Amino acid sequence: MNLRVDLILESEQRSGSPVSGKGIVRIASLVVPAIIAFIVILGLLNVRAVSSTVKNREREWSRKKIQQEDAVTLRKAVVRNQAVWDEIESWRTTRTDVALLLAALQREVPASVQLVDLTFSDDFAFDEDKGVVRRLKLTINGLADGFKAKDAVEKLTRRLQTLPAFTNSIESAAVPPGAFAADRSPDAPKSRRVFRIECTFYESPLE
Amino acid sequence: MKLPEDKKQRVQVIILICMGIVAVLYVVLHAGIIPVTKGLENRKKKLSIVEDKIEKANRDIMQSKRHTVRNADLESKLVNASMAHLLQHEVGNFLLPAAHHIQKLVEESGIAKHSILGMGPLQLRQWNKRKNERTVMSYSVRVTVECAYSNLVLFADRMLADNPYVSFSGLRISAQKTQPEKHKMVLDIRWPIWIDLDAYDAYSQMAAQRAAEESNPEEDG
Numbered sequence: 001m002n003l004r005v006d007l008i009l010e011s012e013q014r015s016g017s018p019v020s021g022k023g024i025v026r027i028a029s030l031v032v033p034a035i036i037a038f039i040v041i042l043g044l045l046n047v048r049a050v051s052s053t054v055k056n057r058e059r060e061w062s063r064k065k066i067q068q069e070d071a072v073t074l075r076k077a078v079v080r081n082q083a084v085w086d087e088i089e090s091w092r093t094t095r096t097d098v099a100l101l102l103a104a105l106q107r108e109v110p111a112s113v114q115l116v117d118l119t120f121s122d123d124f125a126f127d128e129d130k131g132v133v134r135r136l137k138l139t140i141n142g143l144a145d146g147f148k149a150k151d152a153v154e155k156l157t158r159r160l161q162t163l164p165a166f167t168n169s170i171e172s173a174a175v176p177p178g179a180f181a182a183d184r185s186p187d188a189p190k191s192r193r194v195f196r197i198e199c200t201f202y203e204s205p206l207e
Numbered sequence: 208m209k210l211p212e213d214k215k216q217r218v219q220v221i222i223l224i225c226m227g228i229v230a231v232l233y234v235v236l237h238a239g240i241i242p243v244t245k246g247l248e249n250r251k252k253k254l255s256i257v258e259d260k261i262e263k264a265n266r267d268i269m270q271s272k273r274h275t276v277r278n279a280d281l282e283s284k285l286v287n288a289s290m291a292h293l294l295q296h297e298v299g300n301f302l303l304p305a306a307h308h309i310q311k312l313v314e315e316s317g318i319a320k321h322s323i324l325g326m327g328p329l330q331l332r333q334w335n336k337r338k339n340e341r342t343v344m345s346y347s348v349r350v351t352v353e354c355a356y357s358n359l360v361l362f363a364d365r366m367l368a369d370n371p372y373v374s375f376s377g378l379r380i381s382a383q384k385t386q387p388e389k390h391k392m393v394l395d396i397r398w399p400i401w402i403d404l405d406a407y408d409a410y411s412q413m414a415a416q417r418a419a420e421e422s423n424p425e426e427d428g
Binding site: 046084085123 | 235239240243244246247250251253254257258260261263264265267268270271274275277278281282284285288293329331332334336337338339341342343345356357359360361363364366367371372373374375376377378379380381382397399
């Protein structure tokens with residue numbers, strides 16, 4: 001019968017494993033604080049580096065700030081001058097060439113028609129949606145002789161509607177109801193007619 | 208250091224050690240790691256803000272060259288418009304220069320008789336959707352003439368060709384039975400004028416300054 005007697009006290013017993021629990025605790029007690037210290041030092045160094053970068057960039061910013069202020073002032077001046085220029089230019093772009101209109105009228109009036117009175121107005125009116133607009137109106141009063149007087153007036157009205165160079169500006173040309181009638185002047189021949197043609201133009205908003 | 212032999216005491220010591228470790232970790236975390244991390248975050252935030260500002264400044268500065276050219280062009284156009292096309296005034300009087308100008312064109316157009324009446328300035332209403340305050344208003348004169356239709360066409364053509372901003376705000380042509388070849392005409396002529404009369408001086412000074420710079424380009428660098 002084999003008998004094995006263990007004479008080693010419990011306190012004297014050692015682990016047979018190459019990695020002992022105590023060893024791990026000892027190593028951890030050194031490594032963990034070292035890692036924490038390393039992280040803190042690394043963080044501090046990082047803070048220092050970033051602080052230095054911030055200072056450099058702030059110095060750069062204080063230099064550029066003056067240049068930027070000048071640039072912003074210049075940009076505002078451009079915006080202001082552009083607005084003034086647009087306002088002035090709108091006077092040119094929205095005006096009607098009256099000389100061209102009068103010359104065109106001279107050409108388009110049929111031979112049997114005589115103009116007695118011509119009124120043209122170009123008013124600045126205010127529209128809630130468009131602002132200040134140019135409102136143009138042309139009124140022609142005239143006489144037409146002969147049995148084709150009505151045809152002549154209608155021909156003139158049609159020509160006004162399609163007046164070259166004004167097709168985009170004349171909105172309508174029409175003889176209002178009752179505006180074509182016999183001439184009641186004492187010395188007027190029976191075949192003479194008086195008429196009125198009213199032309200309206202498209203409104204052009206002023207800047 | 209040896210742990211006590213007694214199991215109960217050993218457990219107590221181990222718990223104490225654990226509590227100590229937790230306390231130390233807490234202190235390290237709150238006194239070391241968190242402040243460092245927060246400090247780093249704050250500085251990075253600050254850096255990001257400053258870099259954004261620099262980037263914006265760089266963009267603005269980059270556009271300066273283009274804006275300088277654009278502004279010079281606009282100023283040049285405004286100077287030209289102010290001096291050549293907006294109606295000038297003589298000590299606040301706009302009728303005299305207008306009458307002088309009309310007199311010249313009337314003569315050139317072969318119109319013998321004319322009379323001029325000042326109708327005064329008219330300030331245009333400010334539209335609430337308009338971003339800027341108005342800078343120009345209108346000044347009108349009424350010209351009464353007796354001439355042939357062709358003379359009027361010639362006069363209107365010269366008037367409009369002479370100034371791209373002038374317009375006829377009203378026109379009335381009436382035939383005369385006694386003189387069929389001559390019509391009675393009433394013309395309302397409208398110019399833009401600066402609302403602020405000082406603008407005339409400002410633009411003429413700008414023109415003088417530009418002329419001086421052009422004659423001495425080396426002084427300007």
